[in-house]
Amino acid sequence: MSTLTFGKALNAGLRQSMEADAKVVLMGEDIGQLGGVFRITDGLQKDFGQHRVIDTPLAESGIVGTAVGMAYRGFRPVVEIQFDGFVYPAFDQIVSQVAKLHFRTHGQVSMPLTIRIPFGGGIGSPEHHSESPEAYFAHTAGLRVVSPSTPQDAYVMLQQAIACDDPVVFFEPKRRYHERGEVDLDAGVTGPGLDRAVVRRAGTDVTLVAYGALVKTALDAATAAEDEGISVEVIDLRSLSPVDYATVESSVKRTGRLVVTHEAGQTLGLGAEIAASITERCFYHLEHAPVRVTGFDIPYPYSKLELHHVPDLDRILDGVDRAMDRPNSLSSLEG
Amino acid sequence: MNTPQAAGGPDAGLIQLIDPDGRRTPHEEFDPWITDVDPAALGRLYTDMVAIRRIDQEGTALQRQGELALWPPLLGQEAAQIGAGRALEDDDFIFPSYRETGLAYCRGVEAEDILRVWRGNAYSGWNPFGKNMATPQIIIGAQTLHAAGYAMGIKYDGGSQAAITFFGDGATSQGDVNEAMVFAASYQAPVVFFCQNNHWAISEPVQLQSNTHIADRPVGFGIPSLRVDGNDVLACLAATRIALDRARTGNGPTFIEAVTYRMGPHTTADDPTRYRDANELDLWAAKDPIERIEKHLDGLGVDIAELEASATAVADAVAAKLRKAIIGLQDPDPMDVFENVYSQPHATLERQREHYALYQQQFADAGSATEGGAR
Numbered sequence: 001m002s003t004l005t006f007g008k009a010l011n012a013g014l015r016q017s018m019e020a021d022a023k024v025v026l027m028g029e030d031i032g033q034l035g036g037v038f039r040i041t042d043g044l045q046k047d048f049g050q051h052r053v054i055d056t057p058l059a060e061s062g063i064v065g066t067a068v069g070m071a072y073r074g075f076r077p078v079v080e081i082q083f084d085g086f087v088y089p090a091f092d093q094i095v096s097q098v099a100k101l102h103f104r105t106h107g108q109v110s111m112p113l114t115i116r117i118p119f120g121g122g123i124g125s126p127e128h129h130s131e132s133p134e135a136y137f138a139h140t141a142g143l144r145v146v147s148p149s150t151p152q153d154a155y156v157m158l159q160q161a162i163a164c165d166d167p168v169v170f171f172e173p174k175r176r177y178h179e180r181g182e183v184d185l186d187a188g189v190t191g192p193g194l195d196r197a198v199v200r201r202a203g204t205d206v207t208l209v210a211y212g213a214l215v216k217t218a219l220d221a222a223t224a225a226e227d228e229g230i231s232v233e234v235i236d237l238r239s240l241s242p243v244d245y246a247t248v249e250s251s252v253k254r255t256g257r258l259v260v261t262h263e264a265g266q267t268l269g270l271g272a273e274i275a276a277s278i279t280e281r282c283f284y285h286l287e288h289a290p291v292r293v294t295g296f297d298i299p300y301p302y303s304k305l306e307l308h309h310v311p312d313l314d315r316i317l318d319g320v321d322r323a324m325d326r327p328n329s330l331s332s333l334e335g
Numbered sequence: 336m337n338t339p340q341a342a343g344g345p346d347a348g349l350i351q352l353i354d355p356d357g358r359r360t361p362h363e364e365f366d367p368w369i370t371d372v373d374p375a376a377l378g379r380l381y382t383d384m385v386a387i388r389r390i391d392q393e394g395t396a397l398q399r400q401g402e403l404a405l406w407p408p409l410l411g412q413e414a415a416q417i418g419a420g421r422a423l424e425d426d427d428f429i430f431p432s433y434r435e436t437g438l439a440y441c442r443g444v445e446a447e448d449i450l451r452v453w454r455g456n457a458y459s460g461w462n463p464f465g466k467n468m469a470t471p472q473i474i475i476g477a478q479t480l481h482a483a484g485y486a487m488g489i490k491y492d493g494g495s496q497a498a499i500t501f502f503g504d505g506a507t508s509q510g511d512v513n514e515a516m517v518f519a520a521s522y523q524a525p526v527v528f529f530c531q532n533n534h535w536a537i538s539e540p541v542q543l544q545s546n547t548h549i550a551d552r553p554v555g556f557g558i559p560s561l562r563v564d565g566n567d568v569l570a571c572l573a574a575t576r577i578a579l580d581r582a583r584t585g586n587g588p589t590f591i592e593a594v595t596y597r598m599g600p601h602t603t604a605d606d607p608t609r610y611r612d613a614n615e616l617d618l619w620a621a622k623d624p625i626e627r628i629e630k631h632l633d634g635l636g637v638d639i640a641e642l643e644a645s646a647t648a649v650a651d652a653v654a655a656k657l658r659k660a661i662i663g664l665q666d667p668d669p670m671d672v673f674e675n676v677y678s679q680p681h682a683t684l685e686r687q688r689e690h691y692a693l694y695q696q697q698f699a700d701a702g703s704a705t706e707g708g709a710r
Contacts, residue, residue, distance in 0.1 A: 051491045057521055061510060062514030062515065065477065065483075066518050069480065069483060070485070071484075072428070072463070072469070073428075074488070102677070102678060106457065106459055108463060109469075141676050141684070166678050166679060195681070241681075241683070242682040245682070246682075
């Protein structure tokens with residue numbers, strides 16, 4: 001076991017994948033000499049060369065579109081989109097090409113791209129640097145969408161994503177890049193599959209589903225709830241497409257209560273889909289309607305206000321109270 | 336101040352080897368690239384053009400008869416597509432738009448495999464790796480980036496091939512085409528940009544897309560360009576050979592503007608009488624790519640009646656086989672909708688597949704039990 005930051009774990013995962021498969025190439029803005037604005041690709045161009053760690057022009061559609069062509073040629077491109085809010089110029093290539101080519105060609109052309117996107121807020125950034133666009137991609141057939149929450153998962157899931165023959169949109173919780181955790185660098189690609197959720201903390205009263213940066217917040221909330229005598233089971237979703245409903249369903253059938261939290265806005269977010277699907281599957285086990293604790297349906301706010309938007313420990317606990325029929329912020333509205 | 340070169344008229348800088356009257360004009364730069372094209376070879380190019388014009392007419396007819404949902408005619412653009420198509424080696428990779436019937440024909444795709452996509456039976460009529468040609472791209476200009484990326488791949492893996500991408504004048508307004516030129520130029524990728532300027536993007540004239548000759552624009556990206564008569568098969572063949580040679584010898588991308596004309600509608604759903612002048616059509620009918628080869632070969636003493644008869648026989652055979660195959664196509668299996676969305680099972684979609692199979696099954700069960708519906 002080694003202690004690594006989340007960012008270094010990603011770097012180690014990229015290095016492993018590049019050593020394992022000579023067809024793995026990295027493409028993106030500032031990823032070569034600089035090592036990426038977050039240094040995730042630090043040192044890789046020096047070790048693997050300019051043909052495998054490719055600094056690209058500042059054109060996101062161009063990056064993804066040329067990566068499609070590289071995949072046609074037999075490469076396995078790993079694309080870095082510098083910030084979440086910069087992905088939209090590439091949206092057409094991702095949605096109309098990357099996601100659909102396998103279907104369009106009746107399985108004859110694979111698109112084994114990994115599209116890495118640092119996402120989420122809480123770091124005091126300017127506009128377009130703190131967004132959570134995952135629902136757009138989870139809504140798009142043909143893409144897999146994942147988000148690791150720990151350095152160990154960052155290391156393993158990135159290798160799994162690169163090895164996957166389907167395109168994977170890989171959301172990295174940039175707020176956690178500098179946090180440390182244990183990583184088993186020698187064990188190789190082990191542990192749960194790329195499409196599996198995991199129970200991070202067992203509990204009996206309420207199921208709390210989170211992903212990305214909010215997993216840590218959810219675990220802190222569960223610890224706080226314990227002090228109040230509430231046993232919270234925390235599920236780290238890990239995969240947003242597909243959602244591992246079997247794991248969530250199994251938990252909710254025991255607890256009877258569901259809270260989903262994410263930074264993205266509420267309307268048509270992952271929380272909406274999970275609430276609907278779990279209600280369909282667990283209707284007679286539910287003791288309370290599913291509760292969503294999410295960002296508001298607003299453009300991501302300027303940084304002095306961002307902590308009002310991003311769910312924190314207290315807002316999650318308030319959601320847990322609603323799910324538990326305990327006094328909460330909305331109690332006065334209930335008749 | 337640098338000024339745009341719109342002055343000089345539409346024919347400025349246009350390279351033409353065979354004019355509409357069949358007269359051959361010598362050209363110092365192009366002639367060395369077509370020394371092998373004797374009258375017999377020109378006759379083969381002529382036959383190719385006759386064959387794809389016939390496939391195209393059959394496409395329109397089958398759509399009118401309700402056998403195809405839609406058809407995008409290439410009428411008028413035969414020389415551009417056959418000239419380029421016959422310049423390619425088998426292992427060069429083509430990234431086409433949706434109107435490149437002639438390129439698919441050159442790659443040996445059966446005509447029915449080109450057309451069944453337009454019947455709605457499939458999205459792809461051939462294996463892209465079997466024909467070294469991607470499937471028709473409907474998003475305007477998106478394929479140019481794929482070609483640039485493929486060419487970057489050729490450079491990185493040390494291959495000797497080239498990539499070539501086809502698109503129209505309208506596509507040159509798209510960001511993707513401009514980004515593709517940036518990438519191709521920066522990495523000196525072995526790619527050919529082949530623009531068929533057919534003057535119309537549905538109802539919008541080329542003047543709305545470009546305030547200068549399209550061939551002037553790549554130069555600003557650092558990409559050399561050729562502006563050729565797109566109705567002259569010999570000029571298109573030579574230009575494409577020149578561009579491919581540049582790609583293969585490490586000289587990077589080349590842009591070809593083939594100036595041609597879309598004689599038909601954008602697709603069978605379009606009505607060009609609403610937006611363009613019949614006189615313009617007459618003007619271009621007089622520049623027909625097939626007729627000028629007949630005139631040229633006639634001038635060389637070739638027996639045109641015999642050539643025409645043999646080309647028609649080829650076209651007739653292709654058309655008869657095509658018609659029979661299209662009309663005989665079975666509808667795909669309903670459960671095929673779930674195939675190939677992912678290469679490995681996706682739990683959410685697998686559940687939908689299971690549920691739809693059960694839904695379908697009830698009709699099968701009801702059908703075997705009673706004459707009526709499911710309930």
